[in-house]
Amino acid sequence: MNREADPSFSVIVRITARYVVRIMLVFGLYIILHGQITHGDGFAGGVMIALAFIMLMLVFGKDVTLRILTRPAATRLASVGALLLLTIALLGFTGGYFFFNFLGKGRAFQFWSAGIIPVCNVAIGLLVSVSLFGIYTALSQFHSDPERKS
């Protein structure tokens, strides 16, 4: 990963980014998965994960990042997130109405509590992180197209 790095950034930035990105990913996952217990929800955690990927892209260049998360994979993951959210909403009809909380409530302050809320958070986090990162890559790659100058 180090060899193909963008030479415009120094060693300090690259090594710092390599560790900070992991912390950002873990923190974003924590925010998403504990949305029903503590502050923050799928949207905020998803934006944090997107920011971690954007930092990876800013420091190490687009080749390294797009090898981790390619464009077709990003499109598919965003679709999976949206379809998962819609499926949960439609499965609520088994209990009576749209977005019915059909899973068990669980005990307070436990991880498996609040029924469909963690699943919704995971779906929203997936959708938000992948689509915001995809929007960023599309915008930045569009400007770096060489043939656009002609």
Add this chain to the structure above:
Amino acid sequence: MIELYALLVFMIIGALVAVELKDLLSSVVSVCAVGLGISMAFLVLKAPEVAITQLVVEILCLIILIRATIRKDLPFSTSGRWFLNTAITVVFVGVFLGAVSLALRELPKFGSPIMRVASIYLRDGFAQTGATNLVAAVVLNYRAYDRLGEATVLLTAFVAVLTLLRRSGRVAPDGAGREEE
């Protein structure tokens, strides 16, 4: 309450600076200072959940604005039909302020009746949803349509950006045909 007014004055000054500056990068930084002021105002109003979201989205917007809009060759016109633009702006601001002043007269005062709806959520929220984070209970159980609409908006934005900025199938500037991928 005084810190809230200080933040509001700070945000108004930041917005004015962002409009008046000639340098685009400085304008973007001023806009993001306004956004951070909003985040702090949410903290003052004791809404940490919204403050987290606002802060994170603000940083993402800062990165996208700087990365995607700060170009040397970006056209930035200050001349042109300024009279027409100013007249249209003044008319729209006048209509908007008039409509708002009519509409806001019908609303109850700020903070009264206090906690009318929120007290029901606070009383029944945990028993009905099982979530200890009551904001998540409201957003993903009572008002889940809101989240579904937000997800739809994001997915639509993603698909629209990918469609507009794709590489393959774009027509060449001279209109000769489709470019090679």
